[in-house]
Amino acid sequence: MAKIVAEHLKYKYPLSEKLALYDISFTIEPGEFIGIIGENNAGKSTLCQAMVGIVPNFYKGAYGGKVLIGDMEIAKSNISDICKKVGIVFQNPFNQVTGCKLTVYEEVAFGLENMGLPRSEMIDRIDYSLKLLDIYKYKDRNPFDLSGGQMQRMAIASIIAMRPEVIILDEPTSQLDPQGSEEVFRAVQNLSREGITIIMVEHKMEKIAEYSDRVMLLHEGKLIAFETPEKIFSRDDLDCYGVTAPAYTRICKSLGIKNKKTGFYPVTLEETKSLIGFSEKERCPYDQN
Ligand SMILES: Nc1ncnc2c1ncn2[C@@H]1O[C@H](COP(=O)(O)OP(=O)(O)O)[C@@H](O)[C@H]1O
Ligand SMILES: [Mg+2]
Incomplete structure (x- = not known):
């Protein structure tokens, strides 16, 4: 499995005055789940595309600068070699469907036919891909008869079928309703458990x-921090980065409840509950007879 290494990556779009990415360097280990955050125009999509x-x-x-996946230098490699190592999923599942296949099964087969x-x-x-994304039951449906969440999972299945080591998802749930979003998050968690590197x-x-x-915080094309979620979300300057x-x-911060061992605020419900010391019984007293 391959590491991803960015070394002094810089990029400016044609006709643009300013850099979209300024001197970005990082290493991502195989199998990591990386979140990328930052306000609009921070450079998140450009970094994914790089x-x-x-x-x-x-x-x-x-x-x-350069981006390496294993020993492959991305800017100097051809698309078919890159696709074997890394796949990308965009916001809108409609834009990723070929539009020429009559069933979900054929759609997922499409990328493989050229291999x-x-x-x-x-x-x-x-x-394997249809089952991993929990859409095997829809294999004979027309792709356009799927819900948004199902269609996004089909787009991810098409990539998984290529057996990439890395999947990049650029706001994959932003066009989906809460149920569709939840379906996609669960699916991505399954991919992560399979050992695939996830960048989301x-x-x-x-x-x-x-x-x-780990979470990468970008702002105006710069990498501000690349740390654990606890460390990132405990920062006092998040407002400056939108x-x-x-x-x-936020609740624990306002109450001054920190994890004494790490010195950071909790970021999940489970961690918060364990720090506050709630037991399941105490959580909902009215349910107890
Ligand atoms: N196709 C493009 N041509 C010129 N400038 C672009 C293009 N796409 C994005 N940009 C600019 O690059 C910067 C980073 O944009 P982007 O990577 O889309 O940020 P994000 O995904 O964080 O919203 C912004 O200033 C944006 O205006
Ligand atoms: Mg974007």
Whole structure:
């Protein structure tokens, strides 16, 4: 499994006056779940695109530094080699559907057809991906008859079938209703358990805090911090970056409840409950007979 390394990555879109990414360096270990946060125009999408080669191979512009996945230098590699290692999922599932396949099964098969795989391996991969994303039951449906959450999971299944080591998701739930969002979050958690490296841009901070091993905070194209969720959300300067900590963290901050061992505020419900010392019984006294 491959590390992802960015070294002094800089990028400016064509015709743009200012850099969209300023001198960004980091290392992501194989199997990590990374959340990317930051206000609009922070550079989140540009960074995602630089990790799959859309920047600078599709969007030209001025590019400096490098991104490596394992020993593959992204800016110097061709798309078909990159696709074997890393897949990207965008906001709107409608934009990712080919529009020319009549069933979910054929849609997921589409990316594999160009890889020259034996038929039996294609079938294994499609079945595995559909089951992992919990959409096997819809395999004979027309993609356009799916709900938003189901369609986004189909887009993710199409990528999983290519067996990438890394999946990048750029606000994959922003166009979905709460149920669809929940379906996608559960699916992404399953991928993470399979050992796939996950990089997810997301505005729902409770989810980022719950799932991420580390969180990358971007602002105006700069990498401000890349730390554990507890460390990121305990910062006093989040307002300056247009980020709001999870509700649990904000409540504990206002009450002065910190984890004494780490010195940081809790970021999840479970951690908050354990620090406040609530037991399940105490949580809802009216339910007890
Ligand atoms: N296609 C483009 N052409 C020119 N500038 C762009 C383009 N896409 C994004 N930008 C600029 O690059 C910066 C980073 O944008 P983006 O990566 O989309 O941020 P985010 O995803 O955090 O909202 C912004 O200043 C934005 O205006
Ligand atoms: Mg974006």
